[in-house]
Amino acid sequence: MAVSTIALYASPPSSVCSTPHPCQINAHGSCDFDMGSRSSSSSTASTSQKPVMGGLSCLFSSPAPAAVKHAPLSGFSGGGEDHGGGRGDELNLKELGSSFSYSPSKFGGSSWKRDHHSPVSVFNGPVSCSSTVGSSSNLRSTASSVRIGGGSERVGTSGLFDGFVRNALGSCLDYDSASFKVADELTFNLEDTFMEGGFEPYAKKLLLGAQLRHKIFCEEFVIKAFCEAEKAHRGQVRASGDPYLQHCLETAVLLALIGANSTVVAAGLLHDTLDDAFLTYDYIFGTFGAGVADLVEGVSKLSHLSKLARENNTACKSVEADRLHTMFLAMADARAVLIKLADRLHNMMTLDALPVAKQQRFAKETLEIFAPLANRLGISSWKEQLENLCFKHLNPDQHDELSSKLVDSYDEARITSAIEKLEQALKDEGISYHVVSGRHKSLYSIYCKMLKKKLTIDDIHDIYGLRLIVDKEEDCYKALTIVHQLWSEVPGKLKDYIRRPKFNGYQSLHTVVMGEGKVPLEVQIRTKDMHLQAEFGFAAHWRYKEDDCQHSSFVLQMVEWARWVVTWQCEAMSKDSTSVGYGDSIKPPCKFPSHVDDCPYCYKPDCGQDGPVFVIMIENDKMSVQEFRANSTVMDLMERAGRASSRLMTYRFPLKEELRPRLNHMPVSDPNCKLKMGDVVELTPAIPDKSLTEYREEIQRMYDRGLTVSGAGPTASSMVGSRS
Numbered sequence: 001m002a003v004s005t006i007a008l009y010a011s012p013p014s015s016v017c018s019t020p021h022p023c024q025i026n027a028h029g030s031c032d033f034d035m036g037s038r039s040s041s042s043s044t045a046s047t048s049q050k051p052v053m054g055g056l057s058c059l060f061s062s063p064a065p066a067a068v069k070h071a072p073l074s075g076f077s078g079g080g081e082d083h084g085g086g087r088g089d090e091l092n093l094k095e096l097g098s099s100f101s102y103s104p105s106k107f108g109g110s111s112w113k114r115d116h117h118s119p120v121s122v123f124n125g126p127v128s129c130s131s132t133v134g135s136s137s138n139l140r141s142t143a144s145s146v147r148i149g150g151g152s153e154r155v156g157t158s159g160l161f162d163g164f165v166r167n168a169l170g171s172c173l174d175y176d177s178a179s180f181k182v183a184d185e186l187t188f189n190l191e192d193t194f195m196e197g198g199f200e201p202y203a204k205k206l207l208l209g210a211q212l213r214h215k216i217f218c219e220e221f222v223i224k225a226f227c228e229a230e231k232a233h234r235g236q237v238r239a240s241g242d243p244y245l246q247h248c249l250e251t252a253v254l255l256a257l258i259g260a261n262s263t264v265v266a267a268g269l270l271h272d273t274l275d276d277a278f279l280t281y282d283y284i285f286g287t288f289g290a291g292v293a294d295l296v297e298g299v300s301k302l303s304h305l306s307k308l309a310r311e312n313n314t315a316c317k318s319v320e321a322d323r324l325h326t327m328f329l330a331m332a333d334a335r336a337v338l339i340k341l342a343d344r345l346h347n348m349m350t351l352d353a354l355p356v357a358k359q360q361r362f363a364k365e366t367l368e369i370f371a372p373l374a375n376r377l378g379i380s381s382w383k384e385q386l387e388n389l390c391f392k393h394l395n396p397d398q399h400d401e402l403s404s405k406l407v408d409s410y411d412e413a414r415i416t417s418a419i420e421k422l423e424q425a426l427k428d429e430g431i432s433y434h435v436v437s438g439r440h441k442s443l444y445s446i447y448c449k450m451l452k453k454k455l456t457i458d459d460i461h462d463i464y465g466l467r468l469i470v471d472k473e474e475d476c477y478k479a480l481t482i483v484h485q486l487w488s489e490v491p492g493k494l495k496d497y498i499r500r501p502k503f504n505g506y507q508s509l510h511t512v513v514m515g516e517g518k519v520p521l522e523v524q525i526r527t528k529d530m531h532l533q534a535e536f537g538f539a540a541h542w543r544y545k546e547d548d549c550q551h552s553s554f555v556l557q558m559v560e561w562a563r564w565v566v567t568w569q570c571e572a573m574s575k576d577s578t579s580v581g582y583g584d585s586i587k588p589p590c591k592f593p594s595h596v597d598d599c600p601y602c603y604k605p606d607c608g609q610d611g612p613v614f615v616i617m618i619e620n621d622k623m624s625v626q627e628f629r630a631n632s633t634v635m636d637l638m639e640r641a642g643r644a645s646s647r648l649m650t651y652r653f654p655l656k657e658e659l660r661p662r663l664n665h666m667p668v669s670d671p672n673c674k675l676k677m678g679d680v681v682e683l684t685p686a687i688p689d690k691s692l693t694e695y696r697e698e699i700q701r702m703y704d705r706g707l708t709v710s711g712a713g714p715t716a717s718s719m720v721g722s723r724s
């Protein structure tokens, strides 16, 4: 099956509701409506307003998907007290504004409606929607609709990536159409729930708005999570005055739109309830099951580490930032990272309500930590949106200047029509292909390229880009001829990385042609084997974007695995992945979420258990990210701290005995306990610092005196005597 993709949606994807509703979906896929009561401090039940549920079923254009494996729902009605809003974590941004009328930059990932697309494109560019050949107006999500592997096909030299794709896409499908229900068909009565819960009308409106944007919000399990979040955050408002619940919902919507399943979406709704609403892990566990509880806990830990790093400006040091990226991915289920990214993306979208200094702090941390994480996970659309938003806050002048230069030249129709033209020509010539994708370079990516290569905007030739994936190497060259027949070639821009691969093994044909309106168009042509190398292998795009800096095999393996987890959890949710024909029989190679020791798909099977451990060390209120060998202990950390201390030099006796280590906020009873990825170790002096210093000075004096006494005999005695 041949497929074309473009980084925009020409029509709403099938799972996104398309019918107008009391709340209007705005041009950006978010929801504009009068919030009604914004005084979210009131918890009075509003029963006068009936929820607008009738007819929701007609809002979904797609047939129902197949079976949802829900976590247990027992205990739903318990707990969920009306907690106040005393949140401590800055990340929760009580002060943030509403995203409902958010109008992101026109450029880059956030600029066009891209609902429910795949975040990890095995065969696409970053974000895409697509059409089957010959009907490209009928756009649909397709990244995985290319037949991969198929048993006999082996990929690259090892077949490793073939296996990855097959296993990743064919597994973990717990989004199933048969059990999908629209809200008015729910087995529990939503109206009763709203009444019993004493919901504010705004909560109902929020839910309805989400249901219009994605059908997953009509699932019972997700609605229950919404209700729980509503109860937990009732009365909490953000700086803008918007209800805090809105942030939770928007985070969940972002996750739903990239195809996350109901467990992840529910955890997205509840992601702040541990820290900010005083729900307990046990309560979430009992109500929603371990899947959701573990994710919420994972997000909470990531939030704490992120806050620590932000307060200490840790990420400005590139080595420590790199360790943080690795730590975040290694310590938590990759899906928790996904939720944290969605949380941060929504916070960045609504940053305007914060004071400028805070905006900058968040933007800086986002650029240093979260955008690279999105890059590593292959979620290009989020990465682009995060980067563009950071760019806007950190370099507003450059941002405005560049966007004003580009505002007229951005034209999505140009990419669509170039794809159609190329597809038609390939068909006419009988060249089979897998996918044609297109993308518009993001504003921040253009800016970075200009800076890095000292170019002007006119020197950037890949603002518009097409990528063609074919089956065989010889077809790459045939397709290149066709491209050059369709559009005139820009001299000197042809690169044959197939015959002369890059040092990292990257293979592809690149050419630049003058497209429609005499605008340069970069075209990349490669086989699917080459493409898999370019996405997941040594030449992976995330590494290319990190300037191919040297990573340990541990990091490579870990990123690789995290990418596949995300692929399973999101891409496989899209209906197209089932149309690929991978049956339920294909299971992931290992137990989720990590490789087993002998997993044949492990990036480097021998490095799995021996990878380094990254630990946060807090000493004298300063945080650092330390790297230790596998199996290191708290004592190793204390010894390192002692060695690094200048006080040790002064006082000549080991400091470590004076340090009281706390591991993840608990006193350490056994210093030989092993360190784990993401552990936080605080080293505090046994007695307050000031008295400790005095105490040390006193000891030092005694020590010095003692030495003199013992070494000097009577003279010394008389000296001591004469002093007294």
Ligand SMILES: Nc1nc2c(ncn2[C@@H]2O[C@H](COP(=O)(O)OP(=O)(O)OP(=O)(O)O)[C@@H](O)[C@H]2O)c(=O)[nH]1
Pocket: 461, 462, 495, 502, 504, 506, 510, 533, 534, 535, 539, 540, 541, 542, 544
């Ligand atoms: N995944 C991956 N993609 C690469 C790699 N090298 C190049 N690319 C892709 O190829 C595009 C252009 O690469 P080149 O043709 O070598 O261009 P260049 O000489 O670096 O600079 P420009 O022509 O200005 O883009 C990049 O924008 C990437 O999309 C790589 O190592 N891995």
Ligand SMILES: Nc1ncnc2c1ncn2[C@@H]1O[C@H](COP(=O)(O)OP(=O)(O)OP(=O)(O)O)[C@@H](O)[C@H]1O
Pocket: 125, 126, 380, 437, 438, 439, 440, 441, 442, 445, 449, 462, 464, 465, 466, 467, 522, 523, 524, 541
């Ligand atoms: N010609 C193209 N067609 C389709 N997708 C592309 C094309 N070139 C790059 N991409 C994809 O677009 C996404 C964003 O890439 P981005 O524009 O930031 O960098 P790049 O073009 O790959 O690299 P550079 O900025 O160094 O030229 C990546 O997922 C990349 O693989």
